[in-house]
Amino acid sequence: MDQFAVKVFVRLRPSVLDPAGEATKSASIKLGAEGIKSLRIGKMIEVKIEGNGENEVREKIDLLCDRLFANTVIEDYEYSLEKL
Amino acid sequence: MDNFTVGVVVFPGSNCDRDVSWALEGCLDIRTKYLWHESSDLSDVDAVVLPGGFSYGDYLRCGAIARFSPLINALDEFVKSGKRVLGICNGFQILTESGFLPGALVANKNLNFICDDVELDIVSSKGGWFNYGDEKQTIKLPIAHGEGRYHCDSDTLKKLVDNELVALRYKNNPNGSSFDIAGITNEKGNVLGLMPHPERACDETIGGTDGLFTLKSLILK
Numbered sequence: 001m002d003q004f005a006v007k008v009f010v011r012l013r014p015s016v017l018d019p020a021g022e023a024t025k026s027a028s029i030k031l032g033a034e035g036i037k038s039l040r041i042g043k044m045i046e047v048k049i050e051g052n053g054e055n056e057v058r059e060k061i062d063l064l065c066d067r068l069f070a071n072t073v074i075e076d077y078e079y080s081l082e083k084l
Numbered sequence: 085m086d087n088f089t090v091g092v093v094v095f096p097g098s099n100c101d102r103d104v105s106w107a108l109e110g111c112l113d114i115r116t117k118y119l120w121h122e123s124s125d126l127s128d129v130d131a132v133v134l135p136g137g138f139s140y141g142d143y144l145r146c147g148a149i150a151r152f153s154p155l156i157n158a159l160d161e162f163v164k165s166g167k168r169v170l171g172i173c174n175g176f177q178i179l180t181e182s183g184f185l186p187g188a189l190v191a192n193k194n195l196n197f198i199c200d201d202v203e204l205d206i207v208s209s210k211g212g213w214f215n216y217g218d219e220k221q222t223i224k225l226p227i228a229h230g231e232g233r234y235h236c237d238s239d240t241l242k243k244l245v246d247n248e249l250v251a252l253r254y255k256n257n258p259n260g261s262s263f264d265i266a267g268i269t270n271e272k273g274n275v276l277g278l279m280p281h282p283e284r285a286c287d288e289t290i291g292g293t294d295g296l297f298t299l300k301s302l303i304l305k
Contacts, residue, residue: 073188
């Protein structure tokens with residue numbers, strides 16, 4: 001069995017308004033940061049997972065992302081995978 | 085009401101389960117039974133209410149974890165058999181997460197947790213959940229949510245509108261919901277999800293009785 005470290009990024013789809021991102025953008029500007037054109041907040045999920053090779057692990061992660069980690073009505077996801 | 089029994093689902097973090105039971109039993113003389121989320125036995129209930137609250141602490145997304153409970157799995161057959169399911173607030177979020185209803189509920193546009201009475205237009209007779217007549221009917225119900233902004237893509241919205249699946253619309257949209265949507269039904273009409281709380285509007289002494297009709301309609305066949 002191989003072990004992998006996976007980092008999943010879940011983001012609101014571009015078409016979905018992100019009020020928390022807007023509020024943070026506003027605070028960033030108040031802090032004095034200049035030039036911020038856009039700020040959107042997502043989630044990062046770290047998973048350590050075992051499996052027989054990368055393909056099997058990708059299948060499992062795809063299922064998790066599609067069914068649990070992200071709600072694809074409002075969110076997109078992507079992930080990176082590193083063999084440990 | 086004979087032996088008609090409404091199952092009120094209790095998740096860890098539900099907080100309107102007792103309100104729903106009180107409204108059904110005390111105001112409408114309808115028998116209720118609490119259903120723990122780990123149960124998958126729906127054999128002795130005739131309708132199901134998914135109450136408001138913060139199931140599983142709203143971890144990940146509102147309703148996302150509740151979706152995987154044995155009870156929600158069992159709900160699939162229950163809904164297919166035509167029995168009635170009402171999801172209120174967090175219950176509505178669970179119904180969208182689990183695919184019983186389309187779309188999703190996301191953070192309110194102004195980021196506030198809104199706790200208020202709102203005026204709602206009844207816009208469909210689907211399922212008989214509301215007192216829908218020839219003349220436009222407006223009711224007043226309380227809302228209490230931070231993530232009640234209904235969102236769906238334009239194709240889904242068109243389908244909702246074309247098939248008269250939008251049940252309730254806010255008169256003054258408080259949270260930025262698409263098309264002012266406060267509640268929708270499935271195509272068959274036996275599943276209703278809504279953000280307002282009908283169980284909190286079942287007695288004049290607590291501010292109104294506009295929620296009675298919807299709760300009473302749980303006993304419709």
